[in-house]
Each structure stands twice: as C-alpha cells, then as structure tokens.
Amino acid sequence: MPKQQFKAQADICKKSLDVLLKAIEVDPGNAEEYQAGIAYTENVMKASNAIVKAFDVVEPPKAATTKEKSEETPKDEKPKRKRKAKTSKESVPVDSEPATDETQPMVEPSVEENADLFAMFGD
Structure with a gap:
C-alpha cells in the first residue's frame, strides 16, 4: 500500500512541476517563488521515486517471486491439473426413461429364458 502512495505522490509532483513552469510563463514577476517551488x-x-525503487528491492513484486519459486520447484513434481469447466455442448441431458422405438414391439422373454433365470438362483 505505501508503495502505491509514493507512486501517486511522484505523479502529483510531475503535474505540479507542469503548473509551476506555466506559472513562470504567465507571471514572470514571481518567478523566484515558482523556482523555489520547482x-x-x-x-x-526524486525522493518518492527512490522510495518506490527501494520497495521493489526489499519487497519484490509478486510476479517475480512466483517466477522464482517455480524455478526452485523440483522437476520431478508434476503441477496440479486444472479441471475444465463443462460447457453447454459437453453436458448431455439424461432422460429418466430410455428411448423406445415405437416401430418395434416389446418382446416378452420366453418361458425357457425365465426358467434359466430361476435356475441361476437355485429356485
């Protein structure tokens, strides 16, 4: 958070310099005051920019630390896989009843098939 404040301060100073330089052009009688302000x-x-650089040295940006950590991880470890989110094309609706072809009549199992089934269970 403080680093951002010093970056903002440097930006404000840059804008202030532009205003002070224009003030010298418009009001040359007070140029000495404006020069002091400049x-x-x-x-x-300069101090704000130095503090921002110091933050970069002491607390490297998160992107740099993540990159360094990834280089330190052993090659034997596999990175975790990310799951793909299902899209509407991939999801298939499931019907509660199987589709039947109306052109084919339902075939009842024969008596022999029923007997084989019962024989399987020992009845």
Whole structure:
C-alpha cells in the first residue's frame, strides 16, 4: 500500500512541476517563488521515486517471486491439473426413461429364458 502512495505522490509532483513552469510563463514577476517551488517539488519527486525503487528491492513484486519459486520447484513434481469447466455442448441431458422405438414391439422373454433365470438362483 505505501508503495502505491509514493507512486501517486511522484505523479502529483510531475503535474505540479507542469503548473509551476506555466506559472513562470504567465507571471514572470514571481518567478523566484515558482523556482523555489520547482526545486522543492523536484526533490520530493526524486525522493518518492527512490522510495518506490527501494520497495521493489526489499519487497519484490509478486510476479517475480512466483517466477522464482517455480524455478526452485523440483522437476520431478508434476503441477496440479486444472479441471475444465463443462460447457453447454459437453453436458448431455439424461432422460429418466430410455428411448423406445415405437416401430418395434416389446418382446416378452420366453418361458425357457425365465426358467434359466430361476435356475441361476437355485429356485
């Protein structure tokens, strides 16, 4: 969070420098005051940029630490697979009743088939 604040401060200083430079053009009588403001703003901007760099050195960005960790992991370990999300094309609706062909009549099992079934269970 503080790093972002110092980045914002550097951006504000840059805009302030532009305003001070235009003020010198518009009001040259107070150029000495504006020059003092420019010197101060430049110092604040340099300090803010230095602090941002210091944050990068002390606390590297998350993308860099993730990359370093991935290089340190042994090659034997396999990365975890990510599951694919099912799309509407992949999902197949399941009917509660199987589809029957109306052109074919239902065939009743024969008596012999029934006897074989009962014989299987010992009855």
